[in-house]
Amino acid sequence: MDQIRPLLSKAQSVLVFCLKPQRITPSLTYCPTPLSIWIMVILQCLNPTGKLGNTCTVTFTGNQSLSYFANLKNLCWFSEPKLEEEIMKLHNVVGNATVEGYHIVVGTGSSQLIQAVLYALSDPLNEPKPISVVSAAPYYSSYPEVTDFLRSGLYKWAGDAHNFYKDGSYIEMVTAPNNPGGVMREPVVNRAQGMLVHDLAYYRPQYTPMTGPADHDVMLFTVSKCTGHAGSRIGWALVKDINVARKMVKFIEINTIGVSKEAQQRAAKILEVISDSCSQTVRLPELDNFFEYGQQLLTERWKKLREVVKRNKLLTLPTFQIQYYNFTGDFTEAHPEDVDCEKLFRGHGILTRSGKRFGSDPKCVRISMLSWDEEFGLFVKRLSTIHGIANGN
Numbered sequence: 076m077d078q079i080r081p082l083l084s085k086a087q088s089v090l091v092f093c094l095k096p097q098r099i100t101p102s103l104t105y106c107p108t109p110l111s112i113w114i115m116v117i118l119q120c121l122n123p124t125g126k127l128g129n130t131c132t133v134t135f136t137g138n139q140s141l142s143y144f145a146n147l148k149n150l151c152w153f154s155e156p157k158l159e160e161e162i163m164k165l166h167n168v169v170g171n172a173t174v175e176g177y178h179i180v181v182g183t184g185s186s187q188l189i190q191a192v193l194y195a196l197s198d199p200l201n202e203p204k205p206i207s208v209v210s211a212a213p214y215y216s217s218y219p220e221v222t223d224f225l226r227s228g229l230y231k232w233a234g235d236a237h238n239f240y241k242d243g244s245y246i247e248m249v250t251a252p253n254n255p256g257g258v259m260r261e262p263v264v265n266r267a268q269g270m271l272v273h274d275l276a277y278y279r280p281q282y283t284p285m286t287g288p289a290d291h292d293v294m295l296f297t298v299s300k301c302t303g304h305a306g307s308r309i310g311w312a313l314v315k316d317i318n319v320a321r322k323m324v325k326f327i328e329i330n331t332i333g334v335s336k337e338a339q340q341r342a343a344k345i346l347e348v349i350s351d352s353c354s355q356t357v358r359l360p361e362l363d364n365f366f367e368y369g370q371q372l373l374t375e376r377w378k379k380l381r382e383v384v385k386r387n388k389l390l391t392l393p394t395f396q397i398q399y400y401n402f403t404g405d406f407t408e409a410h411p412e413d414v415d416c417e418k419l420f421r422g423h424g425i426l427t428r429s430g431k432r433f434g435s436d437p438k439c440v441r442i443s444m445l446s447w448d449e450e451f452g453l454f455v456k457r458l459s460t461i462h463g464i465a466n467g468n
């Protein structure tokens with residue numbers, strides 16, 4: 076699991092630098108507003124004057140919400156009806172996922188839902204050996220850990236989906252847009268016995284153009300990446316098959332006997348305010364459209380970053396398209412053999428994550444665009460001091 080920085084959560088990254096001492100690529104022609112920074116954006120967006128902070132206030136009395144149960148009539152008996160309502164409303168406002176005909180399963184972050192869905196998909200197969208779990212590199216760095224941590228007999232991490240040739244059942248995690256990198260993704264393996272889990276944590280208008288409501292079998296979302304409230308630990312899955320949804324609910328029942336009601340109610344309120352911010356009729360005058368504001372702020376940051384990288388003879392900021400190919404191998408020839416980009420950055424006071432953690436190349440690093448303005452300024456300043464590789468790094 077990523078280290079969580081105050082209020083920024085482990086959200087992400089998105090930005091991959093490739094070391095290219097031989098040449099400078101002025102590659103930043105297209106920049107979809109990428110991921111993590113948005114968490115900070117929402118903090119500013121929700122609370123630019125203090126008024127919006129009050130709009131999101133939720134109070135609890137001491138005798139409220141004591142029971143384990145939230146809605147006994149519901150398949151997901153621990154989900155708060157208000158949260159379900161706001162989840163559906165927000166998906167409809169944003170147009171990023173179909174909700175009709177889906178079962179909503181709430182989880183303690185989408186991290187818990189990843190585990191729940193691995194269980195739900197693999198358990199009914201009764202395979203003698205663990206089934207493979209794959210994702211196209213560079214993949215979200217927690218997938219391998221989450222999959223293998225308990226050494227389950229049901230499923231096992233099998234690495235990069237591009238290199239997966241084993242026969243039989245498998246689960247492919249499709250992260251769209253991807254972390255790291257921000258590119259939209261499609262399944263890679265495409266075989267009959269495959270089961271897909273679409274991790275759509277970042278499929279939001281501030282990160283990527285909405286190309287239409289997604290309607291995959293299993294789709295995972297999280298408040299962490301939607302609003303930056305990673306600490307509330309609320310995620311949800313939209314699941315087509317009722318049996319899969321049931322098994323996920325069972326997993327969560329055994330794992331944590333449901334999901335915190337306080338966190339769900341807070342998340343519901345925040346989602347409501349965001350939906351309202353997009354509405355012409357309900358919106359308060361002081362409420363900026365959440366997604367427009369986020370996009371704008373993110374675009375400004377990228378502009379600053381591009382300016383610094385453009386002046387740098389050592390680093391490149393690939394376009395999203397190029398970046399994908401970089402990670403799949405085409406690009407490696409341009410790089411010197413012995414450069415550890417994470418180490419180089421660390422030497423300049425910038426903490427990054429090596430491409431290695433994402434099943435990729437140590438000549439690439441992921442950095443987070445998510446920070447307070449002051450921190451981002453410092454980052455850009457330090458970045459501008461990187462000019463060469465000393466002693467191999």
Ligand SMILES: Cc1ncc(COP(=O)(O)O)c(C=O)c1O
Nearest residue numbers: 085184185186215254297299310
């Ligand atoms: C692609 C992706 N999926 C899932 C998660 C987990 O999010 P949560 O905070 O909801 O557990 C993250 C967090 O970084 C992520 O990047």
